[in-house]
Amino acid sequence: MARSKRDTKKQRSGSVEKSVKEGNPVQMEGLKLYAQILLDTPQLKVFGDETKAQWYAKTKWTEDMEAAVNAIVLLELDIYSNLQLNAVKTYLDEMVLEIELMDVGCRLQVENSSNCDGKCLKLTMQFSDKLKIYLAKMGNLMQLKLQSLGIKSFNRFDRNKKAPRDVTLWSLDESNAIKSLQNDIQDFNRQRVTLPLHLSTLVLSSHQSPKTENTLSIWRKHHTAPTNNTYIDTLRSQLSILMSFKGKEVVILRGLPGSGKSTISRLVQKMAIEQGVSTVLCSADTYFESPSGYYHERSKLTEAHELCKSTFSRAISNNIDVIVVDNTHSMLWEYESYMQDAMSSGYSVRIAEVACSDAAMAQRMMYRNSHGVGMDVIMRMFLRWEAHVPTENVFHLIVLPNFYAIDNQLALPLLLHDTNEVYIAAVFLTEESKKNLFARFPPKHKQVVGEHMTLSYLPTPDFINELDIGQHCRLRVLKEFSDNKGHCVYVEWEGTEVPCQGQRILHITLSFAPDASAVYSNSLLVDPNAAIVDVANEGIVIEGVIGLALRPRSGPRGIKPQLLNLPQGGAKYVGQQLIVVHAPSSPLAIDTLLNSVLRVAKHDSILVYIGEPELLAHFSANSVKFELCRHFPGIPGKH
8 A cells, every 4th residue: 555655646746757777787796807007117028028038948848828927916806886897997097106116126936837747937026025015005095995986805915914925927837858947047046137117007907917808998107196276276265364374373174084184284284384384294094004005993093093182292392383183073072172282382273174065975075085984984974073163263164175077977976876866856946045935935834845846756867967967047936836735836947948857847845734745746736726826926036956866775864965066176187098908799898998988088098999890880979989990910800
């Protein structure tokens, strides 16, 4: 019976019911992928080829093609949906790789062969401590970011696990008896061969040794960081008003993980240095940072905050000019002691808080945080957030969060389809419009709404994609409808119309009785016995923003995130290349490949396609055309 009532309500509302599975991300049984750094330094490759030729001429042993390694695996990833796969490729596409030039040693080793009863001779590249730390740091950075996107991965160079010590550049299996090689090998190793290693190419592959047939994408990286000068300039102006940099000042930051506190912290310290004053950063995160990356341990949280507090006390004792306290500070008591100690020591206190307007914003911050903080922790912080209480001589600045284009590109598909489901597309009224609407039409019933005008209930993905999220629009109020159960107003578009899906009569529910629901307005609008007041001549125009109301797939059901805007950023990476060396056949794989191509095309980067000519039709259909198509020597097939 309950099912029947729900269906009846949806039918009355004119909503289009769709299958729960429709529009959901395509699920996979589980795809194992490997994020790797390619060993493509020319000097290393030339040296490997030359020594292999020399030792083959000396031994005539058989080369073991499978033993040679051409990349270092950083992460093993478990992918379970096309959304996750796209998120991984988007992140690797935009990731800034900390490129370092370092020296590595090469040596010969003899050991038992796994392919025959004899020995094998290997040339190995040895991992120096510096290289191990670099690989651990890069793997940790990637793992934490993917963790915040809900993607599981394993870091091969985790500092808490035994990491590889070397990689095999080539291997020769014993295939004929020869005199002992011990003296020759010792002579070679005494030379202590060192070669420059330049790591700048990321590979995503379905195999630990990437080859043409198992490589999804390759990114050639340049050390170019994203910039958004407009946002930084605005932030600098706000901080210049907040701070003087002429006396002793303490800046306490507040904000969820991923909100942008670190950006503010770095800018405050930079501005202090520019003014020639001393500055110190106090943060609990410092406790978990190491040369090989950020490793959070919940059991050590007390020690981390004690370190932060002791750093703060020491900075005050040393009369540091500008002290920055960078923690989440979701509750007032968490930073109250910093305020009191600062003021009692003659410091002026400034609070810089990054605003988080609703649960959808909190989720978007979660998707971009760099410490792998999960959804449950983020939402607990959001729900317990306490507003700052104005205090005499304490200046409080609210900073609006800034999102780069890549943040939206990463988070939105997961936000709309993985973490939540979209249950309403609507025009959400501005606060001023809601105030004016209720001033003219006071609620007649206990349950008050007056928040939005529905465009579609359970909208289809195609409908969502066509919406201009954040677009401002205007509505003219024509009539007021009411009875003993409901109260609403009938409206029409004032100016540009926005398409609807399944909504027969445009209206805004103002209030309803406890035994009714908001959907009752659909019946009220066609009830001949309803009380109707014509207000068309009053010229009542209200404004709103097109957005989406979300319903979390897990967690507190009372939370109703709203996505009302998509702030664009100016982040751009210059000089990247994406080399696609895998020609997929399944529709899912083709869509994933096309997404990668479109990402590269919009960055004005270089694309090299190696695959069957038939796939070019899919590129052309998406307005991606190649200026030159040619055959690549050494790669079988037509290209």
